[in-house]
Amino acid sequence: MSQTIEERLYTIRYKADDKSHLIITDHNVCENCRDKPCNHFCPSDVYLWHDVERMTSVAYENCIECGTCRLACPYYNIEWVYPKGGYGITYRYG
Amino acid sequence: MADERFDVIVVGAGPAGTAAAYTIAKAGLKVALIERGEFPGAKNIFGGVLYRKQLEDLIPEFWKEAPLERTIIEQRLWVLGEDNTFQVAFRDGRFQDPPNCWTGLRVKFDQWFASKAEQAGAVPIYETVVTELLRDVHRVVGVRTDRVDGDLYANIVIIADGVNSLLGKSLMVHREWNPDQVSLAVKEVISLPKQTIQDRFNLEDNEGCTIELIGQMSKMAGLGFLYTNKDTLSLGVGVMVSDLQKKRVKPYEVLDSIKRHPMISRLIQGGEVKEYSGHLIPEGGFDSIPPLAGDGWMICGDAAQMVNAVHREGTNLAVTSGRLAGETAIAAHLRGDFSFGTLDDYNTAIRASFVHKDLKKYRGVHSLLGFGDSEKLFDKLPESLNEAIYQMLLVDGVPKKDKQKMAMRLLRDAAGGNLDLLRLGIKGWRAMNG
Numbered sequence: 053m054s055q056t057i058e059e060r061l062y063t064i065r066y067k068a069d070d071k072s073h074l075i076i077t078d079h080n081v082c083e084n085c086r087d088k089p090c091n092h093f094c095p096s097d098v099y100l101w102h103d104v105e106r107m108t109s110v111a112y113e114n115c116i117e118c119g120t121c122r123l124a125c126p127y128y129n130i131e132w133v134y135p136k137g138g139y140g141i142t143y144r145y146g
Numbered sequence: 147m148a149d150e151r152f153d154v155i156v157v158g159a160g161p162a163g164t165a166a167a168y169t170i171a172k173a174g175l176k177v178a179l180i181e182r183g184e185f186p187g188a189k190n191i192f193g194g195v196l197y198r199k200q201l202e203d204l205i206p207e208f209w210k211e212a213p214l215e216r217t218i219i220e221q222r223l224w225v226l227g228e229d230n231t232f233q234v235a236f237r238d239g240r241f242q243d244p245p246n247c248w249t250g251l252r253v254k255f256d257q258w259f260a261s262k263a264e265q266a267g268a269v270p271i272y273e274t275v276v277t278e279l280l281r282d283v284h285r286v287v288g289v290r291t292d293r294v295d296g297d298l299y300a301n302i303v304i305i306a307d308g309v310n311s312l313l314g315k316s317l318m319v320h321r322e323w324n325p326d327q328v329s330l331a332v333k334e335v336i337s338l339p340k341q342t343i344q345d346r347f348n349l350e351d352n353e354g355c356t357i358e359l360i361g362q363m364s365k366m367a368g369l370g371f372l373y374t375n376k377d378t379l380s381l382g383v384g385v386m387v388s389d390l391q392k393k394r395v396k397p398y399e400v401l402d403s404i405k406r407h408p409m410i411s412r413l414i415q416g417g418e419v420k421e422y423s424g425h426l427i428p429e430g431g432f433d434s435i436p437p438l439a440g441d442g443w444m445i446c447g448d449a450a451q452m453v454n455a456v457h458r459e460g461t462n463l464a465v466t467s468g469r470l471a472g473e474t475a476i477a478a479h480l481r482g483d484f485s486f487g488t489l490d491d492y493n494t495a496i497r498a499s500f501v502h503k504d505l506k507k508y509r510g511v512h513s514l515l516g517f518g519d520s521e522k523l524f525d526k527l528p529e530s531l532n533e534a535i536y537q538m539l540l541v542d543g544v545p546k547k548d549k550q551k552m553a554m555r556l557l558r559d560a561a562g563g564n565l566d567l568l569r570l571g572i573k574g575w576r577a578m579n580g
Contacts, residue, residue, distance in 0.1 A: 054402045060334075060422035067184075093390040095332045095397040095424035117189060118424045119310040120330045123323055124391045133312070134182055137292050138273030142188040145335040145378070145421045146252030 057097050061114055069139045072112035074098065074121070075131040082108045085127060093124050116141055152178045152269070152300040154475050155289055157276045157313060159186035159260045162447025162464035162471075163306030165204055168259075169472025171266035175479055178298060179260065179268045180291065182275045187256030190308075191333060191423040193371050193380060193458060195356065196250040200462040204469055205262060213258050215249040215375035216354025217242055224409065226361035226370075227532030231409045242353070249354050249373045249380065251335070271298075279303060279313055279443070285485075286317075286442035301484045302475050303443045306468060309426045311449035319436040319445065325388035326515070327430030327451070329368065332397045333382030336417035340377045346413050347374050358458070359383075361528030362407060364395045367520035370404050371458070372413065379414060381405070384427055389520065397424065429455045432509035438496060439489040444471040452501055456508045456578070463501045470495040510577030522561055522570065530560035 076082065083106055090099035096114045099121065101107075117140055122132035134140070156167045159181035167179040183189040195218065201208055220237035241247075264270050271291075280288040280297060288299035305313045315322060338346075347355050359370030368385035383400045390397065404410055428434065428451040435451050438444060446452070447464035454463060474492035478484050496502050515523070534553035544552075561567035 054405060055419060055422075057396075057398060060398065060419070063419060063421045064423070087394070089391050089394070092394045092396055093330070093387070095330060097396075116424045118330060119328075119426050120387055120390070120424075122310065123325050123328060123426075124387050126391070128322075132310075133277075134275050137182050137275045138184050140189070142184050143191060143253050143421060143423055146187055146191045146254070146256070146423070 061096055064116065065142045065144065066113060067139050067142070068113040069136050072110055073133050073135045073140070074110050074112045074115060076108050076110060077129045077131055079107045081127045081129040085129075087126075090121055090125055090130070093120055095120065150298055152176050152298065153479055154178075154302045154304060155180065155298055155300040156268075156304045156306060157289060158306035158308055158447075158449070159183075159263075159270075159272070160190055160256060160306060160308060160447060160464065161259065161461045162449070162452075162468040163304065164256070164259045164263050165465040165468030166304045166306060166446060166472040166475070167268040168204060168263040168266050169469050170475055171263055171268040173476045174267070175476065177268050178271050178300070179263055180274050180276055180289070181260070181270070181272045184273055185257055186260035186272070187253040190252040190256050191331075191425045192250075192252055192461060193331075193333075193373060193382065194250050194252060194461070195247050195373070195458060196255065197247045197459065197462040198245050200465045200469075204465065209245060209248070211258075213250075213254040215251060216349070216352050217245045218247050218249060218354045218356055220348075220353075220355040222355060222357040224357055224359050225528045225531055226359055226407055226409065227529050228362065229408055230532040230536060232532050232535055237355075249356070249375050251375060251378075251380075276307070276313060279316060284441050286440070301442065302478060302489070304468075304471050304475065305443060305445040305449055306447050306464075307449050309428045309448040311445070314436060314445055314449050317440070317443065319440070323428070323430065323434070325391055326386060327428065327434050327512075329384040329386050329427045329429050329455075330390060330397055330424060331382050331384035331427055332401050332422070332424045333380060334401065334419050335375075335421040335423075336379045336381060336414050337377060337420050338379060338414075338417045342416070343374055343377065343379065349374065352376075359404065359410075361524065362403060363524055364393060364400050364403065365521050365525045366390065366393055366395070366400070367515045367524050368400065372410065378420060379417065381410070381414060386429070386515065386520070387426070398422075427455070427460070428453050429512070431455065431512040432505040433512065435505065438493045439474075439486060441486045441489075442484050444474065444489055444492045446471050452505070454504050454508065456511055457504070459504075463504075466499055466501055467496060470499065508578060510573070514573055514577040526560040527557070530556040
């Protein structure tokens with residue numbers, strides 16, 4: 053009964069703001085980041101490096117607001133704030 | 147909302163903040179309870195176990211009305227090898243009466259708890275993010291929110307904004323947490339018929355059991371858990387963020403591998419995943435606790451790293467810290483003094499409580515997990531322990547004395563030699579008895 057991350061995220065109710073609460077401060081930092089650990093440590097796969105565009109995309113509307121990226125980006129290159137009041141995730145069980 | 151003044155503003159309606167707001171409201175002071183979620187609990191998850199004692203100090207016999215799942219009468223510890231498991235368990239009917247602890251789900255529980263604070267007179271301000279603390283030189287005098295004209299003023303601000311505590315950080319009471327001071331937990335709530343849960347876990351009626359899991363965490367410092375709720379199971383893993391940073395394993399893949407383990411897969415078989423969730427756990431322990439008070443502010447719960455990872459206690463530390471901050475706020479109000487001199491009484495009260503004493507006892511655990519021992523402790527030793535027991539129990543004509551030698555050699559090799567096994571043993575003992 054293993055599930056894909058899409059199926060997992062589908063179980064959470066989101067109210068997405070039209071503006072991201074997560075901002076990559078400097079894409080050049082990602083370019084030079086060898087391991088790009090954000091592509092792995094995020095529990096909802098928010099971050100993905102694109103080789104062609106040379107940038108990290110941020111699927112902020114999938115964010116479960118845990119704060120891992122805030123602490124685990126080796127260059128502290130992610131500006132992290134909470135979504136606006138009432139926006140973001142709402143759990144049903146918790 | 148402009149120019150509204152409170153005696154106390156509490157930021158965060160989790161167990162710490164709500165305990166503070168409840169305590170203060172009951173004393174008749176004007177207190178605001180601010181929460182960024184749609185309602186209290188909307189953003190909150192835990193394993194989770196709720197304990198009686200600390201909540202009962204606040205609301206006697208709360209369990210008669212609070213939304214709780216099952217009364218825990220049995221606690222198990224499973225050391226997982228790849229396809230074997232060493233198990234220990236303890237069951238005692240006395241844990242029923244009075245109840246010692248329950249499993250719970252935070253969306254229901256936090257809403258109920260906050261409703262008690264509201265009934266006591268706390269002013270709920272939900273769907274509101276506190277973006278910064280308002281200061282008059284050094285003194286905290288209020289909060290700025292993301293509402294229009296959203297500045298609120300108070301004599302005291304109680305910071306209970308959870309593990310990420312952006313407010314604590316803005317006060318510079320702590321630097322940013324290091325990645326080894328927090329773990330990321332991911333969890334699934336899996337539904338199964340009530341009777342199926344009771345049959346599979348050997349339970350009746352509202353009896354519940356918890357299983358803590360060691361081993362098989364993709365070579366990272368981490369622990370798993372499987373708890374019984376009424377008609378759901380809570381299954382999760384918590385992994386140290388510094389290890390996640392290095393190992394290039396996705397957190398939910400660690401959860402997947404646990405779900406495939408033969409001991410777990412049969413317990414969750416046929417269940418439907420109702421919810422996936424994730425949250426950081428402050429696990430820095432005693433040495434990560436920031437200063438707890440200053441001019442016009444106090445800090446409680448996860449925001450102050452008050453989690454006892456060894457005993458997986460957190461909400462009870464949060465509730466006690468919130469209550470003590472609340473009581474200090476009341477005393478400060480009576481004295482008319484909101485400076486550090488008075489609010490430091492909260493620090494004194496914490497030091498006299500189990501919160502400080504328990505965290506101090508285990509202060510060495512955090513460093514035990516660093517320094518390269520985590521792979522030994524969380525991967526090699528569990529694997530070798532299972533193999534050693536397999537060899538001891540296998541009747542194959544090899545004399546028991548030789549078997550015992552073989553078992554000891556397995557453990558010694560896993561630790562990296564005799565000296566290292568001894569060192570790990572001594573370090574472990576000290577970490578648990580500091």
